[in-house]
Amino acid sequence: MLEFTPSYKKICILRLSAIGDVTHVIPVVRAMQKQWPGVEITWVCGKFEYKLLNIIEGINFIIFDKKKGIKAYRELWNALKSDHFDVLLHMQVAARANIASLGIKADIKLGWDKSRSRDFHQLFINHSVARENQQHQVQGFLSFARELGLQLDEPSWEIPVTEKARKFAEQYIDKDKKVLIISACSSHKLRNWSVSKYAELADYAVEHYSMQVILSGGPADIEVEMANEILASMRTSALNLVGKDTLEQLVGLLSKATVVVSPDSGPAHIANAMCVPVIGLYACTWSKRSGPYNSLEYCVDKFETAAKQYLNKSVNDLRWGTKIEKPGVMELIEVDEVCRQLDRVIKHSSDKTSVIKE
Known part of the structure; x- marks a missing residue:
């Protein structure tokens, strides 16, 4: 651990992407804001990620648009040329972030340990977090806060739902039903479950629990096409909101869900941050590392099986x-396994409702 000093007044966070990872960083921000009142926080983030992060108060955001190429670095360095930070939290090991850090002046440049580094990350920092074996990503990011002397064990997100997001959600949510939101696509096509299995799950939710099923996702062609194919394959019906919300509105929508089903994706982690149960579908990645932090018990995880079957390890x-x-890894996940987890979530939510009424 670094020698704690109360003089940490200016902190810069460098985490450009992706949605899930920047969501993991928010508890670090909350810890600093609570334990160091008045701390000045600057966050260098990606253009797309800013659409989510801008609802977090008390942060000066610097947008890095990777599509601009070299110009993006020049704009970043020019924006920060008069700033000198006590600490740079260099939370991304990719080459793009490492190069960006060259124009950020800070006494302490705290980054990842060697075992979790790549692209010569260690050359761009002067301190690193402690090495941990098989640490969940949420705890990995929290280790940056602990290294600075902040006291915390578990994450706290406190992501606000704006009035605009609340009104958007209320347009579509059926208040008389439990709500299943399916966010079907990850950023990587091979991490996606099949159309037929999503459709079968959705039908199960409607036929067994009379749930309102909502399909959610971004405007990318693959997400629009998958949503249309899921609807066409269902016996029952669902509300298709794919491509119809912003990230800000998505926060409001997810906050109203009874449960969210998703592969390893940004919306899964946003829902987790909103304290909504998430049934994570994991086979390409391991939920022990990147699953929805508060819903690991609900994940259907076939990563160990995939390691043996596809890598013989x-x-x-x-x-x-x-x-x-x-190809085929996600097909290791069977519909009945996900339905059983849905049963568990519904039972737990009903138990909680009964306790509240009592």
Whole structure:
């Protein structure tokens, strides 16, 4: 741990992407805001990620638009040329972030330990977090806060639902039904479950629990096409909101869900941050590392099976963070396994409702 000093007044966070990862960083921000009142926080983030993060108060955001190429670095360095930070939290090991850090002046440049580094990350920092074996990503990010002397064990997100987001959600949510939101697509096609299995799950939710099923996702062609195919394959009906909300509105929508079903994706982590149960579908990645933090018990995880079947290895022989993105891996997840987890979530939510009424 760094020698704690109360003089940490200016902190810069460098985490450009992706949605799930920037969501993991928010508890670090909350810890600093609570324990260091008045701390000045600057966050260098991606253009798309800013659409989510801008609802977090008390942060000066600097947008890095990677599509601009070299110009993006020049704009970033020019924006920060008069700033000198006590600490740079260099939370991304990718080459793009490492190069960006060159124009950020800070006394302490705290980054990842060597075992979790790549792209020469260690050359761009002067301190690193402690090495941990098989640590969940949420706890990995919290280790940055602990290294600075902040006291915290578990994450707290406190993501606000704006009035605009609340009104958007209320347009579509049936208040008289339990709500299943299916966010069917990850950012990587091979991490997606099949159309037929999503459709079967949705029908199960409607036929067994009279749930309102909502399909959610971004405007990308793959997400629009998958949503249309799921609807066409269902016996029952669902509300298709794919491509119809912003990230800000998505927060409001997810906050109203009874349960969310998703592969390893940004919306899964946003829902988790909103304290909504998430049934994570994991086979290409391991939920122990990147599953929805508060819903690991609900994940259907076939990563260990995939390691044996596709790599002929035990998970303990794989580098932490290994991805098994091969055709057919996600088909290891069976519909009945996900339905059983849905049963558990519904039972738990009913039990909680009964306790509240009593």
